[in-house]
Amino acid sequence: MAKRDTVLVIGGGVIGVCSAWYLAEQGREVVLLDKGELCSGASYGNAGFILPSHSVPLASPGALGSGLRWMFDPESPFYIKPRMNLELLSWLWRFTRSCNESSVRRAVPLLRDLQRASLRLYEGFAARAELAFGFERKGMLMLYRTPQGYEGGIREARLLGEYGIEFRTLDNSGVREMEPQILPEVVGGVYYAEDAHLDPRGFVTNLARLAGEKGVDLRPQTEVLWIEADGNRISHVRTTRGDFQPDEVVLAGGAWSPTLAGNLDLSLPIQAAKGYSITVKRPPLCPTIPMLLGETRVAVTPLGDRLRLAGTLELAGLDLSINRRRVEAILKGARAFLGGLVDVDLIEIWRGLRPCTPDGLPILGRTQRYENLLVASGHAMIGQSLGPITGKLISQIVCRQEPEVDLTPLRVERFAQEQ
Numbered sequence: 001m002a003k004r005d006t007v008l009v010i011g012g013g014v015i016g017v018c019s020a021w022y023l024a025e026q027g028r029e030v031v032l033l034d035k036g037e038l039c040s041g042a043s044y045g046n047a048g049f050i051l052p053s054h055s056v057p058l059a060s061p062g063a064l065g066s067g068l069r070w071m072f073d074p075e076s077p078f079y080i081k082p083r084m085n086l087e088l089l090s091w092l093w094r095f096t097r098s099c100n101e102s103s104v105r106r107a108v109p110l111l112r113d114l115q116r117a118s119l120r121l122y123e124g125f126a127a128r129a130e131l132a133f134g135f136e137r138k139g140m141l142m143l144y145r146t147p148q149g150y151e152g153g154i155r156e157a158r159l160l161g162e163y164g165i166e167f168r169t170l171d172n173s174g175v176r177e178m179e180p181q182i183l184p185e186v187v188g189g190v191y192y193a194e195d196a197h198l199d200p201r202g203f204v205t206n207l208a209r210l211a212g213e214k215g216v217d218l219r220p221q222t223e224v225l226w227i228e229a230d231g232n233r234i235s236h237v238r239t240t241r242g243d244f245q246p247d248e249v250v251l252a253g254g255a256w257s258p259t260l261a262g263n264l265d266l267s268l269p270i271q272a273a274k275g276y277s278i279t280v281k282r283p284p285l286c287p288t289i290p291m292l293l294g295e296t297r298v299a300v301t302p303l304g305d306r307l308r309l310a311g312t313l314e315l316a317g318l319d320l321s322i323n324r325r326r327v328e329a330i331l332k333g334a335r336a337f338l339g340g341l342v343d344v345d346l347i348e349i350w351r352g353l354r355p356c357t358p359d360g361l362p363i364l365g366r367t368q369r370y371e372n373l374l375v376a377s378g379h380a381m382i383g384q385s386l387g388p389i390t391g392k393l394i395s396q397i398v399c400r401q402e403p404e405v406d407l408t409p410l411r412v413e414r415f416a417q418e419q
């Protein structure tokens with residue numbers, strides 16, 4: 001049985017581990033639980049992009065246009081498994097309502113500030129030799145094969161430019177000067193110099209190890225079964241390895257957060273969006289700058305002696321099965337821009353579940369309903385990017401300090417108030 005004055009962090013992904021780290025830095029006693037190994041969820045094999053240039057939320061007019069086109073094609077970058085599910089239908093309705101320019105313009109400066117703050121924290125971590133996690137700041141190259149795709153990319157870059165994000169547009173010879181392996185058919189691209197990339201698993205597992213050395217009680221293979229409340233407080237967290245009566249609880253369960261909060265009368269509309277990554281041995285002619293391949297939405301990340309291709313967004317519930325057609329679609333999508341260079345020895349095929357909210361913003365803060373419960377979830381495509389700043393903000397809220405960012409747009413109850 002844990003002591004009463006502990007903070008119990010549920011979920012050992014990037015969000016939970018960063019929260020545990022910053023809470024320990026503030027002198028709190030922390031227990032960090034995961035049902036599997038630490039970093040066995042979405043934080044394990046993602047593309048590792050840290051992208052201030054990705055400050056347009058998933059819910060945007062562009063997503064609606066291409067989403068509708070792609071929705072029922074099992075080889076497209078975005079797919080919804082057809083099924084009658086009230087939570088999914090209500091999520092899609094809310095998502096559609098958020099896909100408008102004014103919501104996007106409200107979200108961009110907030111996401112930009114969070115991304116930049118997180119990038120600064122990553123730079124601090126990268127300076128610690130014991131954390132080595134392949135952090136590099138080489139920018140990111142968006143590439144397009146079609147004139148329409150390229151025009152859309154330039155439009156998005158101009159929107160981001162209005163908010164101070166710098167970019168450079170490049171024609172085919174411009175992109176091939178940066179990365180000669182890019183095929184001649186590629187029309188052009190947009191280069192964002194501010195962005196960085198890293199090995200996500202290296203970061204999360206090394207930071208967890210360091211947190212353990214700092215006194216965080218790490219409990220892998222400890223599955224939360226129920227969270228119980230007594231009035232306006234969480235009283236017990238029941239797990240497969242004993243009960244906890246913590247002072248504060250941080251719910252950082254990624255795509256599983258709504259299930260974990262199942263009996264708490266909270267509205268957490270988070271849909272699991274499955275994505276895959278394929279990690280191969282570094283090819284002889286390997287790109288050195290991370291790339292996002294516009295029309296096929298495949299991310300390409302050089303990771304030391306490996307190269308990672310990642311992509312697809314599939315709303316199919318908490319389903320971790322691997323669909324061969326979608327894995328092949330990622331390889332095909334990469335070949336369309338880079339040719340056969342990706343056909344080298346396979347290291348690992350992986351899938352993970354992104355926790356997606358319908359408005360494209362994370363859920364971050366203390367709940368109104370329970371005075372000792374905080375939620376840090378719903379980071380969708382940018383959870384790796386936002387891990388450190390999320391953890392820091394969580395520690396500030398637990399310690400009753402003024403958070404360094406205004407968190408009103410991210411408040412937990414925003415969806416309940418909508419109903």
Ligand SMILES: Cc1cc2nc3c(=O)[nH]c(=O)nc-3n(C[C@H](O)[C@H](O)[C@H](O)COP(=O)(O)OP(=O)(O)OC[C@H]3O[C@@H](n4cnc5c(N)ncnc54)[C@H](O)[C@@H]3O)c2cc1C
Nearest residue numbers: 011013015035041042043047049224254275382383384385
């Ligand atoms: C293909 C792909 C590519 C991506 N690329 C990027 C990228 O380039 N940049 C970026 O910023 N983001 C990227 N993302 C998104 C990013 O991976 C996620 O936003 C992020 O990992 C979410 O972190 P998390 O800690 O909330 O969730 P997770 O890492 O999923 O952690 C949640 C943890 O909770 C645990 N858990 C669940 N239920 C229980 C329970 N009952 N008891 C105890 N523990 C429990 C799980 O085991 C899991 O370890 C990508 C995602 C995918 C799938």
